[in-house]
Amino acid sequence: MPAGIKTKLDPIHQAFLEDAIALFEGTRYGHMSPWLYGREGAPWWEAYAENSTAAAEETLLLKRLVKSKPGAITQATEVIEAGPGAPKAVREETSRIVRAAPHAKLYIPIDLSDTFHASTADEFGKNFQDVTVYPRKANFFKRVPIRRLLKNPLLVCMGLTISNLPCNVEEESPHDVLVKALKNLKATAQHKGHLLVSVDAHNDGKDVVANYDSVIVKNFYLSLITRMIHELGLKGARESDFDYRPVWDKKHDLLSHELVIKRPLHIRLGHRSFRLKEGHRLRVNNSFKWPNGFFQEAMEDAGIPPDIKLQTQRRRVTLYLAPNEP
Ligand SMILES: C[S@@+](CC[C@H](N)C(=O)[O-])C[C@H]1O[C@@H](n2cnc3c(N)ncnc32)[C@H](O)[C@@H]1O
Numbered sequence: 001m002p003a004g005i006k007t008k009l010d011p012i013h014q015a016f017l018e019d020a021i022a023l024f025e026g027t028r029y030g031h032m033s034p035w036l037y038g039r040e041g042a043p044w045w046e047a048y049a050e051n052s053t054a055a056a057e058e059t060l061l062l063k064r065l066v067k068s069k070p071g072a073i074t075q076a077t078e079v080i081e082a083g084p085g086a087p088k089a090v091r092e093e094t095s096r097i098v099r100a101a102p103h104a105k106l107y108i109p110i111d112l113s114d115t116f117h118a119s120t121a122d123e124f125g126k127n128f129q130d131v132t133v134y135p136r137k138a139n140f141f142k143r144v145p146i147r148r149l150l151k152n153p154l155l156v157c158m159g160l161t162i163s164n165l166p167c168n169v170e171e172e173s174p175h176d177v178l179v180k181a182l183k184n185l186k187a188t189a190q191h192k193g194h195l196l197v198s199v200d201a202h203n204d205g206k207d208v209v210a211n212y213d214s215v216i217v218k219n220f221y222l223s224l225i226t227r228m229i230h231e232l233g234l235k236g237a238r239e240s241d242f243d244y245r246p247v248w249d250k251k252h253d254l255l256s257h258e259l260v261i262k263r264p265l266h267i268r269l270g271h272r273s274f275r276l277k278e279g280h281r282l283r284v285n286n287s288f289k290w291p292n293g294f295f296q297e298a299m300e301d302a303g304i305p306p307d308i309k310l311q312t313q314r315r316r317v318t319l320y321l322a323p324n325e326p
Contacts, residue, residue, distance in 0.1 A: 012112065013231060016035050017270050019031055019034075020032075021269060023284065024272075025272070028166075028168055029168055030284075031168070032284045032285050033166060034112045034139055034166075035224065036220065036221070036285065037113035037116060038113065038114075038230075039114070039115050039227075040226045041220055041224060044216055044219045046086040046088070047216050048216050049085065054316055057316055057317045058093070058158060058198050058319070059092050059096075061198070061310045061312060062093055062096055062158070063096070065310060066097065070321060072193070073100045073101050073196075074100065074102070076103065076152055076154035076193065076194070077105065077106070077151040078105070078107075078150050078151065078152070078153040078154070079094075079104050079106070079107050079108070080110065080150075080153050081094060081108070081109050081110065082110050082111075082140040082157040082185060082188075083110070083111055083140065083157065083158075084109045085116055085159050085161075089158065090124060094107075094158075095123075095127050097156060097196075098124075105130070105131055107131050107132070107134070108135070108136060109124075109136070110137075110138055110140045111135075111136075120135075121133055134146075140157070141166060141184060142184055143187045143188055144188045150189065150190050150193065152192065152193045153189045153193035154193055154194050154196060155188065155193065155195050156195075157185065157195070157197045157198070158196070158198045159198065160198055160199060160287075162178075162182075162197055163199055163287055163288045163289070165286060167286060169249070174252060174254075174288065174290075175298055175301075178298040178302075179302045182299060182302035182304060185197075186303065186324050191326045192324060193323075194322060196319070197320050198318070198319050199290065199320065200289050200316070201290070201291070201295075201315055201316060201317060202289055202315070202317070203289035203291065206248075208246075209246050212246035213246055217244065217246070221257055221259060221285070222239040222244060223239070224259075225237060225238065225239045225241075225242060226239055228269070234268070234269050235268040235269075236267040240262075241261060241262055242262060242282075243259070244257070244258070245258045246258070252288070253290050254288050255286075255289060256286060257284050257285040259281070259282040259284055261276050261281075261282070295318070295320070296309070296320070299322055303325075304322040306321060306322040307321065307323060308321040308322075
């Protein structure tokens with residue numbers, strides 16, 4: 001291990017290492033979304049989100065929702081957020097929600113990114129001195145224990161984050177994996193209050209590929225390699241050994257974000273080594289583009305049938321608000 005890499009990893013780095021090994025050995029794929037937003041990837045995500053039309057559409061929907069003053073927001077006593085992300089999202093979305101929730105005295109951001117935890121605390125603190133921030137560094141696709149008794153929480157998962165569901169589509173049913181993830185969000189909110197989720201509903205294949213085919217997105221995905229070098233001691237590869245390719249999988253309504261190897265590599269990671277051929281594809285992350293019916297059915301199957309559904313005219317983003325009852 002190089003200097004700076006601890007021989008005994010903390011549980012989060014251990015999970016990162018296991019996911020990275022699974023990616024190189026090809027036993028899992030589409031599962032790396034939790035690890036993309038380290039200090040290397042976060043600035044690229046910020047640059048992407050800055051000009052994202054989907055983010056702008058989502059903010060529009062949120063404005064409409066907040067204006068209608070639903071009890072789920074106005075009566076919320078806690079706001080839990082799965083993946084607050086960059087300061088712009090906290091400014092334009094999180095803050096808008098918390099401002100509309102006068103009884104909310106506790107804000108619980110759940111994120112695996114240290115960078116975004118720090119910026120969220122900063123941005124949030126500027127606006128809400130009387131709301132306690134209780135940050136959790138955990139994987140929200142699993143159940144996250146919140147060691148506080150919640151009264152009427154609103155759990156929000158914005159930024160189309162649920163569409164990055166870790167799922168190996170060749171072996172797992174996206175419906176079942178999605179239902180499980182939704183049930184875990186429900187459990188994180190202690191089966192109380194409401195869930196507000198935004199979903200990517202734009203599934204014109206050609207258009208979708210064009211949306212991701214940019215230098216910013218490429219650098220965002222390549223930065224994962226540098227993060228592995230810095231934090232996991234990966235040897236035998238650099239960013240320049242990979243190309244980024246967005247691939248449309250029509251059968252699964254899935255945009256697969258892939259890193260393609262440009263020359264034969266002998267990679268060492270943890271106690272493992274991998275020989276990978278030129279052209280080998282690493283399927284790093286999923287962006288599902290489910291039809292509306294698919295997502296709604298999954299919510300119903302998870303026991304959270306939505307009672308409000310909002311969609312933009314261009315039908316790229318859908319917002320669901322659902323009671324999270326036992
Ligand atoms: C797609 S970004 C969305 C950010 C923001 N909500 C927005 O609207 O732009 C996903 C966020 O969730 C975090 N994240 C992704 N997967 C995660 C996971 N499984 N567990 C915890 N955090 C995760 C990332 O660090 C990032 O902050």
